[in-house]
Amino acid sequence: MSFLGGSEPEFDDENEFVSEHVPKPGAFLADRDVLAGEDHVAVHRHAADAFEEHGVYDATFGYNLARLNLDPRHPDAGFRYAEEADDPTTLRAEFTPTTAFCPQAEPLAVGAFRAFDAVADHGYDLVRVRVDPSLNGSEAVNDRLERLESGDGEVGDGGASDDDRADADPAGVDRTGAQDDDGAGGPTTPF
Template sequence: MNLPRPFDTDGDETFDSYDEFVAESLPEPGPFLADHDVLTGREHAAFHRLSRECFEERGVYDVTFGYNLARLDLDRRHPDSGFRYAREADDPPVLRAEFTPTTEFCPQSDTLTLGAFRAWNGTLERHEYDLVRVRVAPMHQQAVAINERLRHREARFRETGDLSTGDGTVGGPSGDTPF
C-alpha cells in the first residue's frame, strides 16, 4: 500500500500546489526583505519546492499542524503565514528568508527558524546560494531575541562553516536532534 508522503497536496483543496505561486496564500514580504529582490512566481515556487525537500531531509516539521514546515505556505487556512524569500544584490549570492508564524506567540518560531536555517545552509550544494539568512517576522513577540540568535548562528556559520548545535551534533534524520 502506497501512503502519500506528508508533503503531497494532490486532491486536497485545503492546500495550494507546490508548483504554483499563490500570493493570496502567503504573507506580505516584511522588513527583512525590504530593498531586496523578492522572489515571486516560478522563482518562489522553485525555491519552495527545494525547501520542502530540504525540510523533509532534515526533519523540519511544524508539530502543531503535523506537517513539513514548507507546507505552511500552501495552507489556505493560514494565508498570512509561511516563508517569503528575497535575493540580496551582493556577491556572493545570498538569499533572505523571512518566516511569519501563524500567531504572534507561536512557541515554535525559534526552533522552526533555526531548523530552516540549518536545513538550507546544510544543503548548499542543492541550490545557487552561498548563504541563506533567516529571520522571524517582527510581529512575533520574541522576534528581537529570536533574530539575535539567528544573527549569531549566521555569523558563526560564515566564520567556521559549522552548523552544529552546542553539543556538537548536527542532527538530521538520523541524528539525536531534529535539526
C-alpha cells in the same frame, strides 16, 4: 482527516504561487527584489526538500514547515524569499509564524536555517533566515539566527551563549550531523 479531527483543507498546488496565500514581505526583505511566481516556487521546492531531509516539521499541524505556504487557512504565515541586493549568491528567507505568540517560532526558524545550511542544491552560497517582526520576541530570535549565521553561536566554538549551549545535542552530533571526536552518534534533527 486532520490531526485535530477535522477534514484537511485543499492545499495549494506546490508548483503554483498563490500570492493571496503567502505572507507579505517584512522588514528583512525590504528594499530587495522579493521572489514571486516561478522563482519563489523553485526556491520553496528546495526548502521543502531540505526541511523534509532534516525534519523541520510544524508540530501543531503535523506537516513539513514548507507546507505552511500552501495552507489556505494561514494566508499570512510561511516563508518569503529575496536575493541579497549586492550579492545574488545570498538568499534571504523570512519566516512569518501563524501567530504573534507562536511557541514554535524560534525552533522552527533555527531548524529552517540549519536545514538550508546543511544542503547545497538550493544554488546559494548562504541562506540568511529571520523571523518577521510580528512575532513577539522576534529581536531575540533574530539575534540568535544572526549569531548562528556568523558561526558565533555554534555549540563548541567557545563563543556560544548559554542559550545555544542549552540547545546542544547531548548525543554528540553537531549541526551538520557529523559525530563528535569521541565517536558518539545520535539523531540528526536540526534543533
